[in-house]
Amino acid sequence: MENRIKLGVSACLLGENVRYDGDHKLDCFIRDTLGEYVDFVPVCPEVECGMPVPREAMQLESNPESPRLVTIRSRKDMSKQMLDWTAARVRELESEGLCGYIFKSSSPSCGIKGVKVHNEKGMPVKKGLGLFARAFMKHFPLLPTEDENRLHDPRVRENFIESIFAIKLRNHV
Numbered sequence: 001m002e003n004r005i006k007l008g009v010s011a012c013l014l015g016e017n018v019r020y021d022g023d024h025k026l027d028c029f030i031r032d033t034l035g036e037y038v039d040f041v042p043v044c045p046e047v048e049c050g051m052p053v054p055r056e057a058m059q060l061e062s063n064p065e066s067p068r069l070v071t072i073r074s075r076k077d078m079s080k081q082m083l084d085w086t087a088a089r090v091r092e093l094e095s096e097g098l099c100g101y102i103f104k105s106s107s108p109s110c111g112i113k114g115v116k117v118h119n120e121k122g123m124p125v126k127k128g129l130g131l132f133a134r135a136f137m138k139h140f141p142l143l144p145t146e147d148e149n150r151l152h153d154p155r156v157r158e159n160f161i162e163s164i165f166a167i168k169l170r171n172h173v
């Protein structure tokens, strides 16, 4: 419906079996409670950029400000594949009229804060953002973004909901 709020969401949080292990990360609050009031635009960056399900697990490596996305066992650098797709996808999302986005926490593609980035010695620091999440937030700096973990906190949840309603109102003035 045209007048409902539209949110982008990591597809695995809606129960889609798109994770590297073929599983999902269904969040019932997001799908069932929030889903009564908003429409979702589900996105799985890893699948949409051409990776299979199941697939090898990946991690972020090197500089936390511009990390590489690397498969853990076979050591393939997937950064270009992800970043090329991401550049086109964020432009495509402009036409969706999104009022916000809910990302999957801790993911090397979708995490919005504290994602592990491994240095040359293999030591992780929790200072990264997922490659898609970083590009999305840079492209849409005014859109509210949260992850499913933080939304378990009632105050964060309330702020997020107020913010997405404010964006909806602003877009229709």
Ligand code: SF4
Pocket (backbone or CB within 6 Å): 010, 011, 012, 013, 018, 019, 020, 043, 044, 045, 046, 047, 104, 107, 109, 110
């Ligand atoms: S966290 Fe993101 S990339 Fe990973 S399965 Fe979920 S939607 Fe796909």
